[in-house]
Every structure is written in structure tokens, then in C-alpha cells.
Amino acid sequence: MKGYSTFSLIRNALxxxxxxxxVWRTPxxxxxxxxxxxxxxxxxxxxxxxxxxxxxxxxIAVLEKGFIGGGNTGRNTQVTRSNYFWPQxxxxxxxxxxxxxxxxxxxxxxxxxxxxxVLNLVHSHHxxxxxxRWANAIRINGVDTDIVTAAEVKEIVPLINMNSRFPVHxxxxxxxxxxxxxxxxxxxxxxxxxxxxxxxxQQCEVMEFAISNGKVTGVETTLGKISANQVSIAVAGHTGVxxxxxxxxxxxTSMGLQAMVSEPIKPCLDTMLTSPVIHxxxxxxxxxxxxxxxxxxxxxxxxQRGGIPLLEENVAALLELIPAxxxxxxxxxxxxxxxxxxxxxxxxxMTPVQNLYISGGWGTGGYKAIPAGGDTMAYTIANDEPHSxxxxxxxxxxxxGVLIDEGAASGVSH
Amino acid sequence: xxxIPCPHCGTRDEVEFHWHGDAHVIRPGPEVSDAEWSDYLFNxxxxxxxxxxxxxxxxxxxxxxxxxxDTVTHEIHAVYRMGESPPDIDQ
Numbered sequence: 230m231k232g233y234s235t236f237s238l239i240r241n242a243l244x245x246x247x248x249x250x251x252v253w254r255t256p257x258x259x260x261x262x263x264x265x266x267x268x269x270x271x272x273x274x275x276x277x278x279x280x281x282x283x284x285x286x287x288x289i290a291v292l293e294k295g296f297i298g299g300g301n302t303g304r305n306t307q308v309t310r311s312n313y314f315w316p317q318x319x320x321x322x323x324x325x326x327x328x329x330x331x332x333x334x335x336x337x338x339x340x341x342x343x344x345x346x347v348l349n350l351v352h353s354h355h356x357x358x359x360x361x362r363w364a365n366a367i368r369i370n371g372v373d374t375d376i377v378t379a380a381e382v383k384e385i386v387p388l389i390n391m392n393s394r395f396p397v398h399x400x401x402x403x404x405x406x407x408x409x410x411x412x413x414x415x416x417x418x419x420x421x422x423x424x425x426x427x428x429x430x431q432q433c434e435v436m437e438f439a440i441s442n443g444k445v446t447g448v449e450t451t452l453g454k455i456s457a458n459q460v461s462i463a464v465a466g467h468t469g470v471x472x473x474x475x476x477x478x479x480x481x482t483s484m485g486l487q488a489m490v491s492e493p494i495k496p497c498l499d500t501m502l503t504s505p506v507i508h509x510x511x512x513x514x515x516x517x518x519x520x521x522x523x524x525x526x527x528x529x530x531x532x533q534r535g536g537i538p539l540l541e542e543n544v545a546a547l548l549e550l551i552p553a554x555x556x557x558x559x560x561x562x563x564x565x566x567x568x569x570x571x572x573x574x575x576x577x578x579m580t581p582v583q584n585l586y587i588s589g590g591w592g593t594g595g596y597k598a599i600p601a602g603g604d605t606m607a608y609t610i611a612n613d614e615p616h617s618x619x620x621x622x623x624x625x626x627x628x629x630g631v632l633i634d635e636g637a638a639s640g641v642s643h
Numbered sequence: 644x645x646x647i648p649c650p651h652c653g654t655r656d657e658v659e660f661h662w663h664g665d666a667h668v669i670r671p672g673p674e675v676s677d678a679e680w681s682d683y684l685f686n687x688x689x690x691x692x693x694x695x696x697x698x699x700x701x702x703x704x705x706x707x708x709x710x711x712x713d714t715v716t717h718e719i720h721a722v723y724r725m726g727e728s729p730p731d732i733d734q
Contacts, residue, residue, distance in 0.1 A: 469689035480685035482664070483714070528645075528662035531691045531715045537644045538658045571685050628681040 232337050252416070253423035258430050258452050262290045264610060265448055265457035267435050267471065269293030270302040271411075272588050272595060273463035274418035274429070275603020276610070281425035283604075284611035289427045290457075292450060294434035298415035301465045304533075304565030305596040306488050306510065306522045308501055310347045310406030312367050312374050314637045317621045318574065319370035324618060325601030326405060332600060338417030340409045341515060347406030348377070348385060350504040350550075352395035363637060364401045374403045385500055386551075393549045395507055408501055408512050414599060438475045444583040445475070459610055461586040463602075466531065466566025468576075468589030477581045479589070480627055481568045484525040486593050487535025489543070489562035491554070493517030502550075509546035519554060521547055525567060525593060535564035567592050573638035577606065577622040578615040586610055587624065594638050648722050651704045663697040666709045667729060691715060695729045 231237070231250065241249055264280060266273045269291045280286045293299075309329050311322035333339050351360045360376070367374040377400050383391060391397050419429055430452070437449040439456070447456035462471050472479045493516050503510035508523045523543035526536045540562060548555050569592040570576060576590035588606045591598065605616035615623060626632060645657035665688050671679055688694065694714050699707045711721040711732055720732045 467691070469687070470691050478682060478686040479689075480687065481689055482687050483689055483691075528657075528712075529664075529689060529694060529696070529714050530717065532717060536657070538656075627685045628677050630677075630681075 252420045253429055256428045256430065258290060258292075258428065258433060258450070258455055260454075261447075261456040262428075263288040263457070264290075264459045264461065265455060266291045266461045266463060267448070268300070268463040268465070269297045269419065269429055269431065270300050270463065270465060271298070271415050271418065271599035272465075272591070272602045272606070273461075274415060274422050275599050276461060276463060276588065276606040277427045278418050278422040278425065279603050279607035280610060281422060281427055283607060286611065287426045289422075290455065291422070291427060291429045292433045292435055292448070292455075293429065293431045294451075296431050297419050297429065298412060301565040301567065301591075301595060302411055302415045302599070304488065304563055305411055306512070306520050307408040307411045307514075307596065308347065308406070308510070308512070309342065309409055309597045310403050310501075311372050311597070312347065312349075312401070312403040312406065312637065313370070313372075313635060314363055314366050315633050315635055316370050317633055318635050318638070319367060319372050321601055321605070321618045321622070322598060323370075323372050324604070325598050328600030328604065329409060330405075332414070332417065336417040336421045338413060338420060340413040340417055342407065342409040343515070344405050344407040345500050345512075346385070346402045346404045347501040347503065348382065348400055348402045350382065350400045350502070350506075351398050352504070352506050353398055356506065357398050360399070360401055367403075372403070373405055374401050376401050386498065386502055388497060388551050388553050390550055390552050395549075402500075406501060408514070410515070411596060418599070418603070435471065435474075438582075438585070440475065440582055445585040459584045459586070461588065461606060461610055463588045463606070465589065465591060465595060466568050468568045468587070472580070472587070475580065475582050475585055479576060479587075479624065480571050481576070481590055483529055483531060483566050483568055484527075485530040485532060485535055485564040486522070486525040486567045487539060487543075487562060487564040488520065488522035489540065489559050490514070490518040490520050491557040492560050494519070494557065498551075504546070504550065507546040507549065509543055509550065511547055511551070518560065519557060525569065526564070531566055533564050533566060535562060569593070571627070572632035572634045574633040574635050575602075575622055576624050577602070577619045578609055578624065580624060584613075592638060645717060645719070647698065647710065647719065649700045649703060649706070650708050650722055650724055651706050652700060655700070655703060659700060659702040661699045661701045663699060663707070666695045666697045693720070693732055
């Protein structure tokens with residue numbers, strides 16, 4: 230892998246940018262691999278990268294039915310944070326945030342992490358009490374978070390309308406939270422995984438699993454049969470579909486989660502602003518676009534397009550809070566299919582099929598978990614046992630009745 | 644925007660309705676194992692394609708009914724009352 234540096238940028242600029250090389254290969258699939266990972270989004274590619282780098286497994290393929298990062302990794306609103314209520318969630322997501330903090334250096338690729346803070350608003354006295362409880366739990370979990378008064382909210386977001394239909398009462402902020410560039414994250418992992426010899430095979434859809442005596446032995450794909458010692462599923466909204474092909478059921482509902490961006494404007498919002506009650510989160514990208522999202526559409530969907538009622542709800546909520554944005558035009562609107570679990574905690578680790586692993590149920594929050602998801606799944610695959618950070622996230626928790634009911638997972642209430 | 648034909652009120656916009664997941668789920672008796680009970684409680688049919696599901700016309704007549712809907716195209720193939728068997732849909 231050719232490293233990127235200021236020097237390489239200058240040299241290529243002087244060459245008129247004609248001499249950049251492709252940063253990953255486009256290999257033909259081999260007949261057999263040690264590990265096959267299904268899904269070349271952030272989770273799958275990060276898993277492949279850590280498997281190759283930390284555990285020395287070289288014979289890995291990542292199969293992708295579309296293109297790299299064309300699913301939810303390219304459709305989310307780029308939020309990274311770790312302000313979760315339950316200790317297991319905090320530990321896992323803070324591990325992820327810490328990996329994000331050094332990711333640009335580790336992968337030699339600028340992922341443009343901007344720790345501008347994630348500010349949660351509350352709109353009533355009683356909600357504020359609930360928020361204090363949440364914030365205290367987060368601090369006891371060892372994660373930074375601060376309570377801010379209404380006046381401090383106004384200072385952080387000067388454009389905010391304090392006397393909206395739901396007046397701003399105060400909030401909490403995780404200052405280490407923020408946004409990063411989602412395409413850069415998935416490209417960085419793809420490039421690094423490829424450099425470690427991982428075959429990333431795009432336009433290759435898994436149709437069936439080969440399973441004998443309760444043990445997975447490979448996959449049947451649109452490019453032919455590929456045998457593998459171990460297979461891992463990392464396909465977000467299609468987790469239920471693939472689990473069905475492998476013969477087991479998962480507690481997942483697939484729904485469309487939409488987001489949208491405005492035309493680019495000058496910098497005016499330098500935090501990630503979210504309000505659970507009015508169902509809205511907003512930030513400004515480095516390109517100047519106002520990035521806006523809210524809750525998921527309220528029925529199952531695999532359509533990758535959002536419904537108009539929710540779009541209107543999101544925009545109305547934003548304009549109530551920041552009326553100055555009413556003159557902006559929306560430039561793009563899209564939807565990703567998110568896999569929502571009953572307790573909004575991901576499903577990670579082992580499956581009823583031997584040597585088949587799962588990383589799914591990410592719901593509305595998988596992007597922030599990419600580094601930790603990859604790191605812990607790599608351990609899980611290499612050792613055939615769940616990493617200590619994800620032992621409570623297993624599929625078996627539903628049968629055992631130990632759910633991790635993480636209301637903070639989505640950042641907006643569902 | 645879905646336009647949903649309520650069997651009692653006629654066709655209305657989706658905002659008048661609430662979606663309530665899988666139809667035709669049968670609650671098992673108390674004698675079942677933890678695995679069977681959690682399968683009933685948590686696991687969903689979550690098909691890509693034709694799905695039989697329950698809806699409620701919350702902001703209309705308040706009645707529950709079943710819908711056969713495609714989860715990719717969002718096309719509604721059939722609407723039928725609670726207690727009726729799912730219709731065969733040619734796809």
C-alpha cells in the first residue's frame with residue numbers, strides 16, 4: 230500500500246493527478262477461503278482488516294452484492310458517540326470511539342473525524358430529570374458527558390429558537406462525540422484490508438449457504454461456489470434474509486431510515502444537535518450541507534427510499550428549532566434499510582450454525598460501531614468465541630431473557 | 644405515501660394507521676420451552692417481498708385488520724379482516 234502524505238499529494242498535484250493508482254484490487258473469487266465475510270460495508274471490511282492485521286489470517290474474502298460502502302455505510306448521518314446508558318453498551322461504543330480517534334493515523338487515510346460534540350436537547354422539567362439520570366449513568370460508565378443549561382445551549386447553537394412549540398429546557402453534551410466522513414471510513418478499511426491481502430469481491434451476491442452436519446462449509450454465490458472454513462454475516466438490513474437462508478430466525482425488523490441534506494451554506498452549526506422528543510438530529514457537513522434525519526419509517530421495508538410523511542415530520546421539527554433554515558432547499562433525500570432489534574442492541578457473535586457468525590441488528594446506530602464491531606468480530610472469528618466486550622450481545626440473550634434495553638441507542642426515541 | 648384501503652372506511656393515507664407487525668402469530672401454551680417462547684415473543688417474519696401484517700386504523704375507525712403487502716415495492720395486494728385466512732397472492 231502506497232502511503233498518503235503531504236509529499237505524495239504535492240507530487241500528484243504537480244503531475245496533474247494523472248498518476249494515482251487504484252487503491253484496491255478487483256480480484257476474481259478463489260474456490261476456497263479461510264474466512265468469507267458477507268457484506269463490504271464498514272462492519273464487514275473492518276472485520277476483515279482486523280482479522281488480517283491482528284490475527285494473521287491472510288486468506289479472506291469479503292463478498293459484496295453491490296459496491297463497497299453502497300449500503301448503510303454510505304447512507305447514514307456520520308454520527309460517532311458513546312453516550313449509552315447500560316455499562317455493556319458504553320464499554321463497547323467507547324472502545325469504538327477511541328478507535329475512531331486514532332483511525333486516520335492507523336489506516337493512513339483522513340476520515341475527517343470532527344469531535345464537535347453531540348448535544349441532546351430536552352424540552353421539559355421532567356425530561357430534564359430523566360436526562361440527568363442518563364448523564365449520570367454515562368459518567369459512572371466512565372464516558373464523558375456534561376449537563377448544559379438552556380443558556381449554554383443557546384451559546385453553543387446561536388441559531389436555535391428557544392421558544393419553539395417545545396421550548397428548550399437544557400440538554401447534555403458529549404464533547405468527544407461528533408461526525409466523521411462515512412465514505413472515507415469505508416474506503417480506508419477497504420484499502421487497508423486489501424493491502425493485507427483481503428480479496429474484496431464486488432457484484433457477488435450470496436444466494437445460499439452450504440451447511441453440512443450443522444456446520445457451514447461455504448456459500449453459493451452469483452459468481453459460483455466458494456468454500457470457506459468460517460463465514461460471517463455483516464449485511465445490516467438484510468440480516469434476517471441471510472439468517473433465513475442459513476436456517477434460523479432472528480428478532481429483527483427491517484425498516485427504512487431516511488436522511489437528507491440541504492444545499493451547502495457557510496458554517497453556522499458546529500455541533501451535532503439532536504432532540505429525542507421532536508425526533509430530529511442535525512449537523513453541518515464539512516461541505517456545508519445541513520444533514521438532517523429522524524426516526525425510521527413505521528413499517529417494514531426493503532425499498533431504500535423514505536416515505537414522504539416522515540420527511541415532512543423531520544423538516545418541520547428542524548424548522549421549529551432553527552427557523553433560519555426555512556429558506557434552504559433540500560438537495561438529496563435517501564433511505565437505508567436498518568435492522569432493528571427489540572432492545573435496540575446489536576446481535577453479535579455466534580449463531581446456531583457452527584462456524585457461522587453474525588454482526589447485525591445495528592438498527593439506526595451501526596456507523597459509530599464500525600471500528601469496535603470489526604475489532605470484536607475479528608477476535609470472535611479468530612478464537613471461535615465472543616470477544617469479552619460482546620458476550621452480552623449474543624443472539625442467545627433473547628432466549629435467556631437478558632435483554633439490553635438501550636433506549637439511548639438511537640439518539641431519538643422509537 | 645402509502646394509501647391503505649381500510650376494510651371499514653375506504654382508502655386513506657398511511658398517517659392515519661399504525662403498523663403492528665406479523666399477522667397470524669399464534670401464542671403457544673405455557674408448556675413450551677424457553678426457546679419456543681422467545682421465538683414467539685421476539686422473532687419476526689421479516690421477508691423481503693410479500694408480507695402478511697396487521698394494521699390498525701388508529702385515527703379512523705380504530706379497527707384492526709390484515710394487509711398483504713410487498714416490502715420491496717410497498718404494493719398492497721390484499722386487505723382482509725381479522726380472523727380471516729391469508730389469501731393466496733400470485734406474484
